[in-house]
Amino acid sequence: MKNTIRKYAPPIFHCINDFGQGSLAALIPFFITNFGLNYYQSASIIFCNTVVASIAQPILGYVADRWRVPWFIPVGFTVTLVSISAMALATNYEMILALSLLAGVGAALFHPEAALLVNRTQSHEIGNAMGRFAVGGSAGFALGPLIAGGVYVFGAHFLWVFTAIALLGVLMYIYAFTDKADVTNASDCESHSKSVAIGTNDWMSFGKLFFVIASRSILFSVLSIFIPILYITVINGEAGASSLALTMYFAMGAVLTYMGGALSDKLGFLKTVRLGNIIFLPSVLVFIFVPNAWGFFGAMIPMAFGVFSQYGPITVLGQKYLAKNAGFASGITLGLGITLGGLVAPYIGHLADIYDVQTALMTLIPVGALGLLMSFWLEEPK
Numbered sequence: 006m007k008n009t010i011r012k013y014a015p016p017i018f019h020c021i022n023d024f025g026q027g028s029l030a031a032l033i034p035f036f037i038t039n040f041g042l043n044y045y046q047s048a049s050i051i052f053c054n055t056v057v058a059s060i061a062q063p064i065l066g067y068v069a070d071r072w073r074v075p076w077f078i079p080v081g082f083t084v085t086l087v088s089i090s091a092m093a094l095a096t097n098y099e100m101i102l103a104l105s106l107l108a109g110v111g112a113a114l115f116h117p118e119a120a121l122l123v124n125r126t127q128s129h130e131i132g133n134a135m136g137r138f139a140v141g142g143s144a145g146f147a148l149g150p151l152i153a154g155g156v157y158v159f160g161a162h163f164l165w166v167f168t169a170i171a172l173l174g175v176l177m178y179i180y181a182f183t184d185k186a187d188v189t190n191a192s193d194c195e196s197h198s199k200s201v202a203i204g205t206n207d208w209m210s211f212g213k214l215f216f217v218i219a220s221r222s223i224l225f226s227v228l229s230i231f232i233p234i235l236y237i238t239v240i241n242g243e244a245g246a247s248s249l250a251l252t253m254y255f256a257m258g259a260v261l262t263y264m265g266g267a268l269s270d271k272l273g274f275l276k277t278v279r280l281g282n283i284i285f286l287p288s289v290l291v292f293i294f295v296p297n298a299w300g301f302f303g304a305m306i307p308m309a310f311g312v313f314s315q316y317g318p319i320t321v322l323g324q325k326y327l328a329k330n331a332g333f334a335s336g337i338t339l340g341l342g343i344t345l346g347g348l349v350a351p352y353i354g355h356l357a358d359i360y361d362v363q364t365a366l367m368t369l370i371p372v373g374a375l376g377l378l379m380s381f382w383l384e385e386p387k
Contacts (some may be wrong), residue, residue, distance in 0.1 A: 015123045016141025021080035021174040022115045023142045025089045025108055027149025030188035030229040031248040035156050040098050048354030051230055053102045055347025058109040065212040066117035066336025074118055079178045081115025093161040120335030136220045136266035139317045143262040146253030154248035213383050218342045219378025224312050226341035226346025227353050240298050265314030274318040275385055282377035285311025293366045325386035375380050
């Protein structure tokens, strides 16, 4: 029983942590309505969440490479979810920004050590295990907006449900991983140690991969923020239903993340990344400029494939290029790969204030093209 829980706990923890990350974007229309925010201010909420994570996650990944800090996992997702819950008490815009920043600290604590937990406990099936872990995060982003949508029905205090979810996660962690002698078996530890010892770091390739990571992160973050806004302002949908549109997007993402991992086994990691960007570029044009529900939801499927199918392959590529520093690589691919785009989001929001949402989203075209071009500059790791 405990071994089974241990096998599936990392993706569950990833799902729990990303409940908070996914819910924040779904709460943007709620904050706009209740605090009178413009698009720049709205995107700045995501900026505060991601700026601290973007700085901290590589550092914490290095710490995880040097020392075992398993308590980062429960503390990380607890800080993230309690911060989201505390937004129910916010009385002004500044409090929301501060709590968003604190939620980013929790995410930064969580990702590197959680990815290493997968390596340490499931090194005998690392491909499948990392795939499950990535799907857990995508599922969290899908379910987070669905749960956060409760504020439109029950009010802001509904957000305290996230604290209850965090408590359940902590109890699962205590049950499955606090028996130190049981956390990893000897063969897994030996296998992991050997792989680190004989691995080499290809920093040049990882540097090129960073541009692909940044491109995907910007696509992911900007769409996460503007899907509900586009649904309200262009499709003329209701604010309460906008969180369902985001949930649909992330739910497809969970499935497509798994499909991307399976596809990479057949095509190769880089070919899957390239295919994702090739499909994304035309579909995002339809998504932006066909102002009806058919265009909005019809283009969402290929567009989501373009964004989410890359997640698993990019993660594996990062760990292969930096075989001796898997924690640092995970901090970049799993952490920065989600949060980095939030640093750009306020500028996209500013463009939307000056012009309109559709014009602002056109910036995603050159971003996706950059990711595609850089992926052709890379070679499959040896």
